[in-house]
Amino acid sequence: MSAFLKQSLAGLRVLLVMTVVLGLGYPLAVYGVGRLMPARADGSLVVVDGETVGSSLIGQAFDGDEWFQSRPSVAGDGYDPLASGASNLGPENRDLLATVEERRAEVAEREGVDPDQVPVDAVTASGSGLDPHISPAYAALQVARVARVRDLTDAVVQDLVARATTSPELGFLGAPRVNVVELNAALLALQQ
Amino acid sequence: MPVALAAVLQTGFLVLLLAAVHVPLGNYMAGVYSGSRHLRAERAVYRIGGIDPDSDQHWSVYTRSLLAFSAVSILVLYLLLRVQAHLPLSLGWTGVAPDGAWNTAVSFVTNTNWQWYSGESTLGHLAQMGGLAVQNFLSAAVGIAVAIALVRGFARQGTDRIGNFWVDLVRGSVRILLPLALLAAIVLVIGGAVQNFDGAREITTITGERQSIIGGPIASQEAIKNLGTNGGGFFNANSAHPFENPTAWTNLIEMFLLLVIPFSLPRTFGRMVGNHRQGTAIVSVMASLWLAAVTVTTSAEMRGFGTVPGAAGGAMEGKELRFGPAASALFAASTTGTSTGSVNSFHDSYTGVGGGVTLLNMMLGEVAPGGVGAGLYGMLVMAVLAVFLAGLMVGRTPEYLGKKIGRKQVTLVALYILTMPTLLLAGAAITAASPGLVDASVQDPGPHGLTEILYAYASAVNNNGSAFAGFGANTPYQNTALGLGMLLGRFVPIILVLALAGSLASQRKVSETTGTLPTHGPVFVGLLGFVVLIVAGLTFFPALALAPLTEALL
Numbered sequence A: 001m002s003a004f005l006k007q008s009l010a011g012l013r014v015l016l017v018m019t020v021v022l023g024l025g026y027p028l029a030v031y032g033v034g035r036l037m038p039a040r041a042d043g044s045l046v047v048v049d050g051e052t053v054g055s056s057l058i059g060q061a062f063d064g065d066e067w068f069q070s071r072p073s074v075a076g077d078g079y080d081p082l083a084s085g086a087s088n089l090g091p092e093n094r095d096l097l098a099t100v101e102e103r104r105a106e107v108a109e110r111e112g113v114d115p116d117q118v119p120v121d122a123v124t125a126s127g128s129g130l131d132p133h134i135s136p137a138y139a140a141l142q143v144a145r146v147a148r149v150r151d152l153t154d155a156v157v158q159d160l161v162a163r164a165t166t167s168p169e170l171g172f173l174g175a176p177r178v179n180v181v182e183l184n185a186a187l188l189a190l191q192q
Numbered sequence B: 001m002p003v004a005l006a007a008v009l010q011t012g013f014l015v016l017l018l019a020a021v022h023v024p025l026g027n028y029m030a031g032v033y034s035g036s037r038h039l040r041a042e043r044a045v046y047r048i049g050g051i052d053p054d055s056d057q058h059w060s061v062y063t064r065s066l067l068a069f070s071a072v073s074i075l076v077l078y079l080l081l082r083v084q085a086h087l088p089l090s091l092g093w094t095g096v097a098p099d100g101a102w103n104t105a106v107s108f109v110t111n112t113n114w115q116w117y118s119g120e121s122t123l124g125h126l127a128q129m130g131g132l133a134v135q136n137f138l139s140a141a142v143g144i145a146v147a148i149a150l151v152r153g154f155a156r157q158g159t160d161r162i163g164n165f166w167v168d169l170v171r172g173s174v175r176i177l178l179p180l181a182l183l184a185a186i187v188l189v190i191g192g193a194v195q196n197f198d199g200a201r202e203i204t205t206i207t208g209e210r211q212s213i214i215g216g217p218i219a220s221q222e223a224i225k226n227l228g229t230n231g232g233g234f235f236n237a238n239s240a241h242p243f244e245n246p247t248a249w250t251n252l253i254e255m256f257l258l259l260v261i262p263f264s265l266p267r268t269f270g271r272m273v274g275n276h277r278q279g280t281a282i283v284s285v286m287a288s289l290w291l292a293a294v295t296v297t298t299s300a301e302m303r304g305f306g307t308v309p310g311a312a313g314g315a316m317e318g319k320e321l322r323f324g325p326a327a328s329a330l331f332a333a334s335t336t337g338t339s340t341g342s343v344n345s346f347h348d349s350y351t352g353v354g355g356g357v358t359l360l361n362m363m364l365g366e367v368a369p370g371g372v373g374a375g376l377y378g379m380l381v382m383a384v385l386a387v388f389l390a391g392l393m394v395g396r397t398p399e400y401l402g403k404k405i406g407r408k409q410v411t412l413v414a415l416y417i418l419t420m421p422t423l424l425l426a427g428a429a430i431t432a433a434s435p436g437l438v439d440a441s442v443q444d445p446g447p448h449g450l451t452e453i454l455y456a457y458a459s460a461v462n463n464n465g466s467a468f469a470g471f472g473a474n475t476p477y478q479n480t481a482l483g484l485g486m487l488l489g490r491f492v493p494i495i496l497v498l499a500l501a502g503s504l505a506s507q508r509k510v511s512e513t514t515g516t517l518p519t520h521g522p523v524f525v526g527l528l529g530f531v532v533l534i535v536a537g538l539t540f541f542p543a544l545a546l547a548p549l550t551e552a553l554l
Helices: A003-033 A093-111 A137-148 A153-162 A180-190 B004-033 B041-048 B059-082 B098-109 B125-155 B165-191 B218-225 B248-272 B275-301 B307-312 B325-339 B352-363 B374-396 B408-434 B435-441 B445-459 B477-508 B522-553
Strands: A045-048 A053-057 A177-181 B200-204 B209-216
Touching: A003 B041, A003 B059, A003 B125, A003 B165, A003 B218, A003 B522, A045 B125, A045 B307, A053 B200, A053 B209, A093 A137, A093 B004, A093 B307, A137 A177, A177 B059, A177 B352, A180 B041, A180 B200, A180 B352, B004 B165, B004 B275, B004 B325, B041 B165, B059 B098, B059 B125, B059 B165, B059 B477, B098 B125, B098 B445, B098 B477, B125 B165, B125 B218, B125 B248, B125 B477, B165 B218, B165 B248, B218 B248, B248 B275, B248 B325, B248 B374, B275 B325, B275 B352, B275 B374, B275 B522, B325 B352, B352 B408, B352 B445, B352 B522, B374 B408, B374 B477, B374 B522, B408 B477, B408 B522, B435 B445, B435 B477, B445 B522
Parallel strands: none
Antiparallel strands: A045 A053, B200 B209
């Protein structure tokens, strides 16, 4: 046992040194490099008229027909960064099935379209609950409503959607997507 | 571009990256563990620890050092979590309760990173970076050390020494993990991963609501959590969280990180035993199993089998739009094949088949390609078993790399192979058979509920750490039982592997004859893959049939 104790003391000393190197030195070094690009390292904040209104990486809930709607979120009461997460409901779960049908009917009614036209991202909650993106299909579905409520032409709104759209990197990484936070921030900036 | 083509190109691109890097990285790692020169910084660590870095250890001393270091690590991390309220950068969070602190301390020291908690509402920055991230490095270095010790057992002869644990630990951390993690973390910051020491910052959103933007040393933790196949997220949402994994290309980098060391270590093995073809055989088996898992998971998620995906128009519940089903499935198959357990999408909502493959990946014993170090030593143990079975078939004394596989070696291998399934099935059975425990933790009814239990114990015992997260693991019973599963699932196999290393090192090599089974050709690759599948299949088929297979047929 005394051999084990001796090894443990050596282990404790090694652990403390390594904690200084790996637990303080390493994150501080990354922090130092991050200061060269604070816009990225501090969360890609979105600023409208000098006010920080969010992060382009973190989705928001948008109440009201004048806004593009985000995906459903189960992070807290919706898009709460203090409670990130998913529903974790299984593929045969009856409650989830009912929720999906409810969301479909809601979106179809709001946009005045056939329920079959509602895309999958409009009826499913994301993994983080903070997904800032919607599909180009879901954005296209919302253009007419947003233009009507805001008294803009469809073409103006479509142009903003195009500017908030990202294609898959290298053509094959990920999916085409529209950033709802950037899109709604552009709408806000346009009419202020 | 059609989505199926994009999925194939993405996987192909990842394979190309890994193929390009595994040779130089594997060679470099062999050099790290073979050289006798110490860096000045390393000498300083040895001096402070009172360690003689030039003395090789008997396997029992190596094991004792490893266990002592791990015990101290658990104790220190436990205390850090308990008293975090009184430390700087605590962000006002209270100390973690005893059962939760025990679970998390064990979880990070065993390279599991099972998380019953949400980082953003439980832990301060010092606990994350000074406690959890430190163990992300060190537990990974311990895993590689054990694999290297076993490789030395094959490479050396007529000695009872298998290396120096402290030297292997420090070199793995300082020369391999630290530089790679630093580089990766900077790349992630460029992609938008956050790195500062801010707390939650209140802002007014576009519609005038309040929202907290959370800061922290996120990118640094993200890099090592994937590189070291740890998996513990800064946030509850793990790598699905946009601050951990902001874009589709950072997602590719993160998948590369979690695969790169496990897929490079077979090259290290080949180099250290003086025959690269031996390493190629091992990596071929790993890659074939991984690719098979990727293919099945990806096609299942892209097609969206099952009631809810069918009704929704696709399997997007629990998935991020910037990744889509293909990049989510590729990540899922890789994170469960490597014992990482970080997730960019939530496996509990996967299709029956996709979720079943993630579970099966862990039940294979984490060898395709497995965790850093753990994957290689797990696969080498299977290789010894494969050689033994082949020897039985032709009636010859089995040998692997010139070492006779006798009674002692086979006994150790058999015990190794029995440990994981015994812990997994016993742990899952106790929960499944206790109505009180089922009510307290299981979320979904029917076969999916059983999958949640099996997944939790498979994840803990194999030191993976991912979850069917609907399973409510934060109860005193589950925290304690899963903690025990992680502890025994990590250290019992390690002790057996180091004993095996000692017994092999002490043997003289026998020379190859025409009757020796070649262990570098396609026949052996096929045999080894078959043995891995058949061992897991025979052990787990009844459990899989009751849970994910039943669900897939619903």
